[in-house]
Amino acid sequence: MKVGFIGLGNMGQGMAQNLLKAGHTLAVYNRTRAKAEPFQAKGARIASSPRDAAQGAEAVLTILSDDPAVEEVVFGGEGLVAGLERGAIHISSSTISVALSERLAAEHAQAGQGYVSAPVFGRPDAAAAQQLWVLAAGAPADVERVRPLLEALGRGLTVLAEKASSANVVKLSGNFLIASMTEALAEAFALARKSGVEAKTFLEVFQAVFARSPIFERYAALIAEGKYEPPGFALRLGLKDVGLVLEAAGDAQVPMPLASLVKDHLLTGVARGFGELDWSALGALAAERAGLEKL
CATH class of the missing domain: 3.40.50.720 (NAD(P)-binding Rossmann-like Domain)
Incomplete structure (x- = not known):
């Protein structure tokens, strides 16, 4: 063609x-x-x-x-x-x-x-x-x-x-899943590290017990390694997408409190200058909130 x-x-x-x-x-x-x-x-x-x-x-x-x-x-x-x-x-x-x-x-x-x-x-x-x-x-x-x-x-x-717009609803719903999954991973890694468990050790447990999706496993590895550059998907674009999720949810009258929370964390990332990092840099924000040093 x-x-x-x-x-x-x-x-x-x-x-x-x-x-x-x-x-x-x-x-x-x-x-x-x-x-x-x-x-x-x-x-x-x-x-x-x-x-x-x-x-x-x-x-x-x-x-x-x-x-x-x-x-x-x-x-x-x-x-x-x-x-x-x-x-x-x-x-x-x-x-x-x-x-x-x-x-x-x-x-x-x-x-x-x-x-x-x-x-x-x-x-x-x-x-x-x-x-x-x-x-x-x-x-x-x-x-x-x-x-x-x-x-x-x-x-x-x-x-x-x-x-046609149904494809956009599905895409935004999927990106919300990734964003919320990454936030959960970020918080879990921060808790483990603050409690004295090395990130690579927690990653090994995650891979052995929880990992069933290449997406889930990939973001866990990025957070465990603190590897947020080069971005596969920029954090600022994640903020844009979760904003679109909430816009669609508002139009459909669907409450999504977790989406609002994830948006706030992404917004914090942009405000901290992380906008051009990979959106797995939610891990860096979670580590900061826990008072941890960068990996």
């Missing part, structure tokens, strides 16, 4: 590479052009704008950090809506608000374009290794048309409802 690809950050680089490996033709755009240049040597065309990336494409995939970044590349005279042909499809893999996903569905429908919400679970190393888990929601015909692209991105695909 002819694909426009917008967003070559930590996640996007691996995803774009896997689409090229699968034989798709890419026009890539990134606000920082230097990140797009390595893909030119691999056969991709460097687009001058989101609109340019969308022109002539059967589908455009965006993977960007937040709502404002998505709005910037989608709307306006140089946005992808202006360049995307009727019948072509926008695939949004960004973690965005439910409200923005619903707006995207409406705007694309008005323009005669398709929209598939396809957020992903996984860190940059999983993206590079084609080990993401992909969600997809949208009109069934649109989802089927872009299925080859989605399957090229990861190890599995879950197709959800026709309502």
Whole structure:
């Protein structure tokens, strides 16, 4: 397929590479052009704008950090809506608000374009290794048309409802699970260390008794080692995502007190200057509260 690809950050680089490996033709755009240049040597065309990336494409995939970044590349005279042909499809893999996903569905429908919400679970190393888990929601015909692209991105695909924003609800719910799990790990490690148990010893117990998920085990190891750089997922983005969780919960009238607590801890992390660290740096905050020295 002819694909426009917008967003070559930590996640996007691996995803774009896997689409090229699968034989798709890419026009890539990134606000920082230097990140797009390595893909030119691999056969991709460097687009001058989101609109340019969308022109002539059967589908455009965006993977960007937040709502404002998505709005910037989608709307306006140089946005992808202006360049995307009727019948072509926008695939949004960004973690965005439910409200923005619903707006995207409406705007694309008005323009005669398709929209598939396809957020992903996984860190940059999983993206590079084609080990993401992909969600997809949208009109069934649109989802089927872009299925080859989605399957090229990861190890599995879950197709959800026709309502595109349902994929964003599932993605945000999953990220809340990770955030709350990481907070629990952080507090458990701080208690063990403050009580004289070495972090690596507690990690061994955790791995032998509790670890059943690669996600859970990965974050436990990061906290045990105090290894919060380079970030696989920045703490400031975790704050953004848990904020979106609470926004969706408010709209649905679902009380989530633990989510509020985790948001406050993430906010504390940003205030402490940890925003660009991995969000497992919740471990550093828990250790600080316990009066422990850095690992």
